[in-house]
Amino acid sequence: MKTAICPGSFDPITLGHLNIIERASHIFDRVVVCVAANASKTSPMFTVEEKVEMVRIAVKDLPNVSVEVNTGLLAEFARRYEGSVLIKGLRAASDFDYEFQMDLINKRINPALETMFLTADQRYTFLSSSIVREMAHYGAELSGLVPEEIIGLIEGKANIKRR
Numbered sequence: 001m002k003t004a005i006c007p008g009s010f011d012p013i014t015l016g017h018l019n020i021i022e023r024a025s026h027i028f029d030r031v032v033v034c035v036a037a038n039a040s041k042t043s044p045m046f047t048v049e050e051k052v053e054m055v056r057i058a059v060k061d062l063p064n065v066s067v068e069v070n071t072g073l074l075a076e077f078a079r080r081y082e083g084s085v086l087i088k089g090l091r092a093a094s095d096f097d098y099e100f101q102m103d104l105i106n107k108r109i110n111p112a113l114e115t116m117f118l119t120a121d122q123r124y125t126f127l128s129s130s131i132v133r134e135m136a137h138y139g140a141e142l143s144g145l146v147p148e149e150i151i152g153l154i155e156g157k158a159n160i161k162r163r
């Protein structure tokens with residue numbers, strides 16, 4: 001069984017992430033969305049439990065997609081799925097520079113691990129979790145940026161953080 005691992009912070013999941021996950025689900029037998037619990041990002045907006053809940057809601061109609069939390073190195077996590085490959089989305093050349101570095105460090109840890117890149121859908125090349133967090137902070141419209149079903153969760157969290 002060919003497994004794709006779609007890793008990320010998902011703080012929160014965006015329609016850009018979901019587009020990559022869905023396209024990977026058409027190519028691979030199984031997709032594991034790997035939510036990083038200890039990503040080095042400072043002050044995340046959401047807890048890991050909230051991130052996982054939002055990802056689960058977002059992928060609920062994709063039967064070969066599951067969601068897991070990773071508390072360690074991604075390259076070690078990938079060992080759980082024999083022959084798996086990492087899938088990353090590329091929005092711009094600047095993404096590639098970072099992802100190239102990540103691939104090299106991941107290969108030092110797990111030499112068998114390959115990373116494959118899917119180019120972002122042009123509708124989402126501007127989109128990132130940080131843009132969504134910023135929009136939510138200012139109470140801006142989130143429709144078209146994140147799955148409709150999680151907009152209420154994001155707005156609720158933004159309201160709490162604003163207080």
Ligand code: PNS
Pocket residue numbers: 007008009010036038039040072073074075105106
């Ligand atoms: O959505 P992001 O923030 O681009 O995702 C980055 C992520 C979470 C995939 C990456 O930071 C990660 O896998 N972190 C786990 C720790 C790790 O393996 N780091 C690379 C070796 S130093």
